[in-house]
Amino acid sequence: MSTTTPTPTPVSPPVPGPAADAAPATPGRGSGTRRLLAALPDAVRKLDPRVMVRTPVMFVVLVGSVFTTVLALREPGDPFGWAITVWLWLTTLFANLAEAVAEGRGKAQADTLRRARTGTVARRLTPVGTEEKVPGTDLRVGDRVVCEAGDVIPGDGDVVEGVASVDESAVTGESAPVIRESGGDRSAVTGGTRVLSDRIVVTITARPGETFIDRMIRLVEGADRQKTPNEIALTILLASLTLVFLLAVVTLKPFAMYAGADGRTSLVVLTALLVCLIPTTIGALLSAIGIAGMDRLVRRNVLARSGRAVEAAGDVSTLLLDKTGTITLGNRRAAAFLPVRGVTEAEVAEAAQLSSLADETPEGRSIVALAHGTYRVGERHPDELPHATWIAFSARTRMSGVDAGGRRIRKGAAGSVLAWVEEHGGTVPGDARELTDRIAAAGGTPLLVAVEDAGRARVLGVIHLKDVVKEGMRARFGELRRMGIRTVMITGDNPLTARAIAEEAGVDDYLAEATPEDKLALIRREQAGGKLVAMTGDGTNDAPALAQADVGVAMNTGTSAAKEAGNMVDLDSDPTKLIEIVEIGKQLLITRGALTTFSLANDVAKYFAVIPALFAAAYPSLDRLNVMRLASPESAILSAVIFNALIILALVPLALRGVRHRAAGADALLRRNLGLYGLGGLVAPFIGIKLIDLLLSLLPGIG
């Protein structure tokens, strides 16, 4: 039995998040057996017919088990009848065990989450502005609560006042604190997380019992699990196959009587044959596959609202990816200083550096670094110029600079600097425009550097800011293309810039100067053509598009509106994860298809074992079908039943882990899986049944 123990879950503490992710599912044998044993009580509890009837195939096995038990009780002296009965019960139990093991993986995570939820006391603000202490469970939507350093946030909500660093490790598993502040896209807080510093006021947006953590608990426990559309379709197909086999076996009794083989076809034997033939392998593992698929997502720190979304991910044919943070590194970097005619590179570099010292944005810092590094301009510090006036970069002016020693230096977005120059009596040289156009055409962002000395403002040169495409993205997009998925880059940049980056990154298409409405329109257009669209988003203005997309992944750092609109939440807020989500969706479907094919292909060998066993006495010629040369009719039938039960256990690890998925076209995947699970399913039982028969034939009374 030890060879068939399923791969258990990590032995590390069951904390959701990277900690759990870090321990791959390859522990030793001992813990696997332990996990099976731990799941045993659950498996027995699942024998409840009201639960089993939801899986038609296994319900038939349950009825068969009860039936053979009754038959065995009526004839207690028949060891064969008892042996069949025991193995039929084991078949049922193994199926439940598979599901229980799959569910068990989520249970531990749920317990940790539950600890984070219980026993919070909220400091509610009354309308008159005083505080009152109420249990977290008494909070209503719209209540305002105060949280200070050390407090656990009592419920999901939006920060309406203040800034605080928050420890969200209870939800994300990430120990580094995050900043949450009122207004903007970083205002959402999750109940159960802890404020580390400062004071915030939070408006509660979720009722107790419906908070994010509550939903997570239900999700990982599988309490909300509903059959997905494809799972329903497969269940229907399996049920109809079960009916066909029921027909074949029930009519076999009169056929056998006509053939004079009544003696061999006892009701025990026919029940055994039925259980062997109906697709028990996939029937037993179907729900475990679904649960494990969700679990694989949770392990990658993605929470899916429903299994339906995971399934849809496998079907996605268009992937909308935000440029910034997904395709390119979050920030642009300065790549070159280009002087206008009559100005030297060193002058531009020096002015660019000075004007960027007060610019704390990553772009500003990259300009200083470039000037110091590549252009060898001496390092400068703001305190070197005590009388200078520093102008920090702001989103409104889109410029930064310094006024010192009679010079006023400015650097910033082309439009803003040009306006500043003209305002200060300067003219713009033609080659400045030429340079900016050239940079824009190459996909870069031009920043202008200008100076006002001697009463006149003039442009010194241009800074070339460049997006840096993340390493390995080109290869990833190539993989997606082979899988038949089109990638579309979404960016606020102008079309020229967008095209250059799209080409560099290797995406199939781009949407430039994209507004949220454009995004929504693009999704609708793709969907009208029958395509399924996946996207990520975090801002409130992404919410409509997230809701419209077939797979909408909201970043955990995003607003609660975005999280509400999407059907998945990525706790790591890593937009590239969309690609992994698609792969998990595909893997889920492939595992189902592979095990169904395997299950059906198995039946051929079972017929070759059982039919000669039943009828070789009536028609000796049929013994020629006994190609496995099984020892006796009893051992043949019992071997088929035992194989049928053990194969469920043997395939539990595969069901939990999922069939290996490779980024390849449909033809290659089909050829590989058909060979592995179709032909494998045809051959494996011939070997397995023969081996079991060899062992059984050693037993007295059977062989």
Add this chain to the structure above:
Amino acid sequence: MSPVLAGILQLLALVVALGLAYRPLGDHMARVYTSSRHLRAERWIYRAIGADPDSEMRWPAYLRGVLAFSAAGVLFLYLLQRLQGSLPGSLGFVSIDPDQAFNTAASFVSNTNWQSYAGEQAMGHLVQTGGLAVQNFVSAAVGMAVAVAFVRGFARSRTGELGNFWTDLVRGVTRVLLPLSVAGALVLVACGTIQNFSGVHEVGRFLGGTQQWNGGAVASQEVIKNLGTNGGGYFNANSAHPFENPNPVSNLFQIFLILLVPVALTRTFGRMVGSVRQGYAILATTGVIWLVLTALMLTTEFAGRGPAFELAGGAMEGKETRFGIAGSSLFAVATTLTSTGAVNSFHSSFTGFGGGIAMLGMQLGEIAPGGVGSGLYGMLIMAVVAVFLAGLMVGRTPEYLGRKIGSREITHAACYLLVTPALVLGLTAASVSLDGPAGATTNTGAHGFSEILYAYTSAAHNNGSAFAGLHADTPWFNTTLGIAMLLGRFLPMVFVLALAGSLARQVPVPATAGTLRTEKPLFSGLLAGTVAIVAGLTYFPALALGPLAEGLAA
């Protein structure tokens, strides 16, 4: 020339002839069912039956048309037989008994043409030509209409409309079956098949009694019998009768006629869904199954062992010397793989395996190439099931021709697949359990079981061929076989049309590199495998107790 070589040459000739006819006929049918023009004669018909040929029907309306038309056909044929004695053109034959009249009416309307009567001893000119031959045309046209409606389910999108049943029915007759029949009848007459309205002739003495032959419009009925995959012969001996099928050339021509329309319909399918390669893929699956079964049949029949076989030069019992083993084997496979059921030899007298191959041909669902129309929709249903399994294995929710196969679609396909096994196995089980029906066999043991299994297999799959040996003209068999024929024909049509309705409503999913390519050889092979495994798993125990037990004993 050795008989084996002759057989191979016949097979080659057949493949070449079908290959030549494939494109023109397939394209012609695609035009027939998509054109918006009506012939003048067709307008008269529409006016006469009060149909608006340009209105579109959703699947329930289409189905109502099919069922109403067929019910009227059953009633008309039943009354015609029951009243034969009082009507002109009876050749002096009396009216048919109720159970046999029901059986025959069900049989011809369901395109089965199971015959529990001997034509030349029971049916006069009026019933034969005015009743049975007419149904030979229209029952075939109904099958084609349903197939075309199903194909429209794949070809159309965002609509529930599947075309107009009356238009499809009428055009199938006027533009496909009638012109081909006229040409085919001329060829048959040239081969020596008779065509007249002469009465009963006494032709000398035989075994101490007089022998009677009657003439009739045989060639005209013969051509549609094969072309429409009907199979009901003018004479009891069917295509073994020299008046129906005089020589090896007419024999080969009849096999060609049997396969012609079902094979060409795969082209029509490809044309209508806008990808002839999809049609080729279905054709390839069909061709592989047909060739494999033909090769197996030729092998087992030529490999007959034992002194009796040696003396006769092979398994010649029950076969006509003018066709030989090859001509009989080719015919037997063609007639059972389509829903024709015409025979030029006695399938009961084939080797054990040979009889099993004939039975398996029907149990595969009569889809390679199958009956006119019914073969195409049967194979497409199998394709839906194959796509479901294979589609999952490429990591997408399954889709065929851009249509998603969800729970609604798979439910219809699964119900379709359940109908015939339930009828065949259920009624066979009932028959072998009852003393009367079980005693109606000529043989006992495995061969006796095959006689009954074959009868219900043939009826439920609308084949109509008989194994011989079973005394089927009893109230039990006439009634249960009649029910099997009607349910085996029309229940699947319900599911086919319902499936077409839900397919036509969908927005097609565009194909990408991640889409399962259903026009590739890999899929054709997978489809053939699915067909084999579904039929094999359903019927293996039954086949083991009949033809396998017999064949393995030889």
